[in-house]
Amino acid sequence: MATRIHPLLVAFAALVFFFLVGPLVIIVGAALSDTSFLTFPPQGLTLHWFSNIFEISAFRETMTTSFLLAFLGTSLSLLVGIPAAYALHRHRVTLPTWLSTVFVLPVLIPEIVFGFSLMKSATAAAGLPIFASLLIGHALLVLPYCVRVVSASLAAFDFSVEEAAVSLGSPPLKTFFTVVLPNIRAGAIAAFILAFITSLNDVSVSLFLTGPGISTLPIQLLAHMEQFFDPTIAAVSVLLMAVTVAVMAVVEATLGLSFLTK
Amino acid sequence: MTRRWLGWALAAPATIAVAIFLVAPVLATFATTFGGPKGAFAAYAAFFGSGFRRTVLYRTTEVALITTAISVFVGFITAYVVSRVRGKAKSILIIAAVFPLLTGVVVRSFAWLVILGKNGILNTALLDLGLVSEPLSMLYTEGSVIVAMVYLFVPLMILTSVGVLEGIPDDLIQASTSLGASPAATFRQVVFPLAMPGIIVGAVLVFTGSFTSYATPQLLGGERQMMMGTFLYQRAMVTFDWVGASTVAVIMTVVTIAIVLLMSRIARRLNPAAV
Incomplete structure (x- = not known):
């Protein structure tokens, strides 16, 4: 129509x-x-400006840190996020309703406030190494995405399939890995990739958590821009856009981009 | 047979992580702002007693409100067009909105530095066309911050609104049209009211996002257009006034949570489907 x-x-x-x-x-x-x-x-x-990126050691190092951080932070987040999302669906009756609100909290607290607070508690007071604090910060930053996207695919999963497997004698853990997980695979991949790009692009949380010797690519970009204003920054930006293209291709292949309008 | 403890056990690691690394540090930030030798609310008296800090809060609110108003208007109208398009063209439009959304805020703000700078693209074009005789200083103004923020949030508003508009059953629109309503009347009396709760959700995301942003005000506003985010950073990392920084953090958090709670209540009341 x-x-x-x-x-x-x-x-x-x-x-x-x-x-x-x-x-x-x-x-x-x-x-x-x-x-x-x-x-x-x-x-x-x-293409000089692209090769120039790799000649500046600060860009090389922060790029490695950022990708490592995005990969580890997202993995950690999914590791705790998938069981949580599963529990919120499968054990809905026995869990209090406020529990699902817990995973919305990182969205309600401004990222910059979270970064500042974590810096004071983890880095300054508890003396945690910079990379550890960054990792914790990034894992929590992306936790709401992980829980939400995985929840969306769990909502479409028919739990009677799981019950059937269990009633036929399959142990619960084996059932989860062979029946439930394959069914929410698309959601888990999409969650990973969306969380990855969020972590990779993050400024507000990393801002306070980076420290001497360890920085992330977006923070390094901001610092670089204040001193130099050459096409290298544009070249780094294009590289980051290339990552975005790859991310979109994966989301389209798993959930479809229309997922993002829901 | 559902064992009661199993659900808790599965949800525990994530819940404990949020409690230890998010809730506790943020509560600690709140705690540092109250008390002290000069009375419980001394930090807030200092904040609101300073003309400069009030200006920062006022400017941030103003920029966030203007950004929200423009983003909602532009985003919703665009979303309306997108939701009426079918087939391949629609996928392309969705991609064009998703791509900027997934591109980092530093990259997107940087683009506006290149456009609005003294030797930027806009100035070069204006000079070439002879419209101005010397380059305009457009950077480090409230306007440049707002333009970049609208750029940041329009894609979000488009995608949120497309989702809402697609949720409106076609039957309702057909019914309205077949009963003789003009497209404009259908839009005003059917589409818009049904989309209202979704628009509010989008508006809240835009407002809280721009109210608490850091990179865009830093790059396009600089020291001259200090906003809450950049002011928090300056207090904490330049002057090492952690109580002052925490006060800014608390005000940002309270405003964010208050807006979210208030608007979600209004959205729920406005939802015609719930009546």
Whole structure:
């Protein structure tokens, strides 16, 4: 069915999409420009700025830290998040309703407040190593995503299948790994990938938790921008956008991008 | 046969992690702001007693409100168009909205530095066209912060609204049209009221997101347009005034939670489907 849309509305939406995509196109152009300053359209084409990223040790190191942090933090989060999401569905009757609110808390507390508080408690008061604090911060930052996305696939799972397996003599743990987990695999992959990109791009939580010698890529980018304003920043941005493209491809293949509008 | 302890055991690791590493540190932050030799509320008296700090809070609220208003308006109208498009074109539009959303805030704010800078793209274009005789200083103004924030949050508003609009049964719209309502009347009397709770949810996300943001005000506002996020950082890491920083943190948290609770209550009351 199609109620006709007013042409003015269509024109408005077209402008909005131009506004959304334009700045990103500008970054790609600026990254390719053969000039020492940021400009668009690019003047001459070069890949020099991309190789320059890897010549700056601060970018090399923070990139490694960021990817490692995103991978470990997300894994840790799923490790505690999947059982929690499972419990919230399977054991709904025996668990109090406020329990599900616990996993929304990281969303209610502003990220920057969480980062600042964790820095005071974990790094300053308890003397935790910087990387450990960062890892804890990132794992908690993405926990709501993990629980929510896994919950969404558990909501579509028919638990009578699990009961059937158990009643036929399959041990509970084996049932979880052979019956439940394969059925929520798409959700778990999507949760992983969305949490990964959230962690990779995070500024507000990492801001206070990075310290001497250990920083993350977005924090390093912010610091770099205050001193230098060359196309290297644009090149790093393009690399990060390439990661976004990969993430979108995985989400589309697992849950479908329409999941994000729900 | 469900064993009572099993559910608790499965939920325990995540719950304990949230309690130890999130709830306890945030409560500790709250605790440091009360008490002290100058009375229980001295930290807040200091905050609200300072003209500069009141300006920071006022500016942050203003920027967040304007960002929310523009994002909701622009996002909802765009979402309405997206929800009426079918097939491949629709997937492309959804991708165009998701892509910026999944791109980091530093990258997206950086784009506006390149556009709005003194030697930026906009200034170059204006000079080339002869519209201005010397470059305009657009950076480090409230306007530049708002533009970048709207850029940050419009995709979120589009996707939230598309979700809400798709949830409205086609039958209702057909019924309205077949009973003689014009498209405009259908929009005003059917679509909009049904979408209202969803719009409020989106608006809350935009408001709290911009109220507590750091990277965008830092890059596009700088020292001149200090906002709550950048002020919190400055207090904590530049002047090492942890009580002052904690006070800012508490105000941010209280405003966020208050807005979420208030608006979700209003959204629930407005939900025609629940009546």
